[in-house]
């Protein structure tokens with residue numbers, strides 16, 4: 001069994017990693033449905049313990065976690081900081097957390113450029129441990145940052161970073177309808193959109209590009225090589241990159257065929273049932289944005 005076969009069923013339905021990586025990383029996602037049951041200290045403390053082991057610049061450990069459990073008086077105070085959209089589903093959280101980070105180094109008081117970055121690493125550790133324990137840990141930026149700093153007495157040298165809802169998972173059906181539709185593990189941009197060998201100068205990013213003229217036909221039968229042709233016959237760099245992106249996403253080698261190419265005719269004659277057209281609207285929806 002490869003590691004990727006250890007993906008949870010609900011995750012495997014929506015996520016296809018491009019490389020064989022630790023399944024915990026792919027299995028983590030941000031559900032909203034929680035039971036409203038309290039958690040014991042021994043259930044949520046390991047999450048903060050996991051956060052403690054994150055790396056940080058000069059090992060300064062800039063992160064600080066302020067929290068309230070649903071049995072605490074302060075729970076309402078934490079909940080009141082949240083925007084309306086987040087309030088709706090966090091009602092059922094067992095623990096609400098506000099993550100803040102210290103902006104300066106302990107050893108010399110100088111500004112620590114990466115305090116937020118380091119706090120982000122601590123959040124991810126917490127989230128991974130929660131996922132391993134099949135608990136919800138959902139980060140939020142939809143809250144009043146100023147009110148959080150004021151009401152939680154956050155000192156000036158600390159930045160408020162995010163809030164986190166922690167709780168026991170519940171079925172999606174317990175959420176209001178519009179949230180049920182969003183209760184699934186989200187995909188990710190393909191690797192070539194976030195990774196480039198070298199500097200930015202020769203990187204043509206596709207995100208935000210107008211692709212309206214590139215209606216693409218993908219041929220993807222049981223052939224050793226995929227044949228990609230876009231009907232606009234535009235061979236500009238952007239259109240070429242669209243085709244290359246497709247080949248990468250489909251993990252297929254790419255064969256370029258011009259309209260007069262006999263290969264195209266052979267494919268069209270023999271494999272037409274396998275052809276399909278994909279409008280850029282659906283490309284955008286499913287793959288890039």
Ligand SMILES: Cc1cc2nc3c(=O)[nH]c(=O)nc-3n(C[C@H](O)[C@H](O)[C@H](O)COP(=O)(O)O)c2cc1C
Nearest residue numbers: 028029030031086139140141142143162184185186
């Ligand atoms: C810093 C941060 C802030 C976020 N803010 C919110 C938020 O206010 N409300 C919300 O419902 N989700 C929020 N999310 C969750 C993201 O939407 C979610 O992580 C993203 O869609 C990727 O999905 P996944 O975590 O399920 O992989 C936030 C996530 C992070 C890391």
